[in-house]
Amino acid sequence: xxxxxxxxxxxxxxxxxxxxxxxxxxxxxxxxxxxxxxxxxxxxxxxxxxxxxxxxxxxxxxxxxxxxxxxxxxxxxxxxxxxxxxxxxxxxxxxxxxxxxxxxxxxxxxxxxxxxxxxxxxxxxxxxxxxxxxxxxxxxxxxxxxxxxxxxxxxxxxxxxxxxxxxxxxxxxxxxxxxxxxxxxxxxxxxxxxxxxxxxxxxxxxxxxxxxxxxxxxxxxxxxxxxxxxxxxxxxxxxxxxxxxxxxxxxxxxxxxxxxxx
Numbered sequence: 719x720x721x722x723x724x725x726x727x728x729x730x731x732x733x734x735x736x737x738x739x740x741x742x743x744x745x746x747x748x749x750x751x752x753x754x755x756x757x758x759x760x761x762x763x764x765x766x767x768x769x770x771x772x773x774x775x776x777x778x779x780x781x782x783x784x785x786x787x788x789x790x791x792x793x794x795x796x797x798x799x800x801x802x803x804x805x806x807x808x809x810x811x812x813x814x815x816x817x818x819x820x821x822x823x824x825x826x827x828x829x830x831x832x833x834x835x836x837x838x839x840x841x842x843x844x845x846x847x848x849x850x851x852x853x854x855x856x857x858x859x860x861x862x863x864x865x866x867x868x869x870x871x872x873x874x875x876x877x878x879x880x881x882x883x884x885x886x887x888x889x890x891x892x893x894x895x896x897x898x899x900x901x902x903x904x905x906x907x908x909x910x911x912x913x914x915x916x917x918x919x920x921x922x923x924x925x926x927x928x929x930x931x932x933x934x935x936x937x938x939x940x941x942x943x944x945x946x947x948x949x950x951x952x953x954x955x956x957x958x959x960x961x962x963x964x965x966x967x968x969x970x971x972x973x974x975x976x977x978x979x980x
Contacts, residue, residue, distance in 0.1 A: 737762040741785065744771055744799075748783060751775035753803030759787035766819075769797040777805025777827040788813035788834065800824040805847075812836065812854070828866060832856075833874070846870075848886070853911060868904045873911035873929070884909070884921045905941060919955075932961060 737759070745755035751773050781804050791811045796819050801807055805827025811817070812834035820841045823830060828846030832838075833854040841861045844850060850866035852858065853874035860880045864870060867887035878884065890901040905924035909915065913927055916935035921927070924941025927950075933939060934951030944950060948957045 733764050734762050736765050736768065740765060740768045743768075744773075744783075744785075747771055747773040748781075748801065748803045751803035753781040753783060753801070753805075756782055756784045759785060759791075761787065761789045761791070763787050764790075764792040766793060767795040767797075769793055769799050772798065772800040773803050774801070775803055777802030777807075779804065779806030779827050781805070783807040783809070783825065786810040788815065790814045791816075793817045794819035794821070794840070796820045798822045800826075802826045818842070852876075867902070869906035871906070871908040873909055873913065875912045876909050877914045879915060879917040879919075879935070881918045882915050882920070884915075886923045888923055910946065930961065934958075 741755060741757055748755050752775055783801055788811060790813060794817060797817050802825065807825035807827065808829035808831065809823065809825060810831040812832055814834055815832050815836045817838045818840040821838045822843045824845035826845065826847040828848050828850065830844055830846050830850045832852040835855045836852050837857045839858060839860045842858045844858065844864045846866040848866045848868040850864065850870045852872045853876060855874060856872055856876045858864065858878050862878045862881065863883045865885045870884060870886050884907060886907040887902050887904040889898045890903055891898055903923065907921060907923060907925050909921065909927045910929035910931065912929055913931045915921060915933045916937065918935055919933050919937040919939065921939045922941065925939045926943045927939065928944055928946035928948065930947040931944065932949045933955065934949065936953065937951050937955040938953040939950060939955045945957065947961045949959055949961055950956065951958050
């Protein structure tokens with residue numbers, strides 16, 4: 719019984735050493751490709767295994783990756799961090815945030831900013847070349863994809879259920895000979911606090927979901943402003959009914975989808 723308290727300082731020292739080793743390796747990899755690392759992590763982080771690093775000599779910016787971590791941040795096994803070394807990149811994880819096994823984070827001259835108690839669960843994938851923000855106690859579930867080209871805002875206590883996809887850009891296909899890869903349309907996405915986005919659903923560019931709402935499994939939410947506390951379902955998603963507990967005022971105005979959406 720006495721051994722456990724004696725082991726705690728040794729375990730804490732080992733965790734600090736592992737984190738220091740990983741950040742030194744990351745800084746060296748960045749510098750070799752024209753970047754550098756700025757660390758603001760007074761508490762370090764708990765690493766079940768050293769995250770896998772992929773650093774490319776690409777990007778436009780000041781060549782910095784800012785790693786800002788709160789207290790009790792932890793990473794599982796097989797986590798991958800991919801960075802464009804010459805961009806301006808930020809990875810900010812608040813207190814008690816957990817990045818689970820096999821999660822992937824890509825910073826292509828962009829930022830991922832998560833507040834406290836956020837969960838990036840097993841196999842989740844987030845990519846940012848813009849500003850991706852995740853609110854307090856939000857859950858990015860298994861195999862979720864979040865792709866931010868310009869702006870994606872996920873509110874406090876939002877749940878993105880398994881295999882959901884959130885994207886603020888898409889490729890335009892109109893049957894012409896112009897290359898699809900060169901034709902990209904972008905519009906910010908926002909998901910209001912305490913909203914549930916069901917499994918296998920897709921939230922597309924220009925969608926603005928209200929607070930306390932729910933998106934049914936497999937729905938496709940197109941561009942438009944959607945009301946607070948409504949259930950949305952279908953492909954394309956439509957408001958079905960106000961949720962129980964919603965005030966009379968909530969949902970009185972149904973969404974008007976963006977006419978420019980495909």
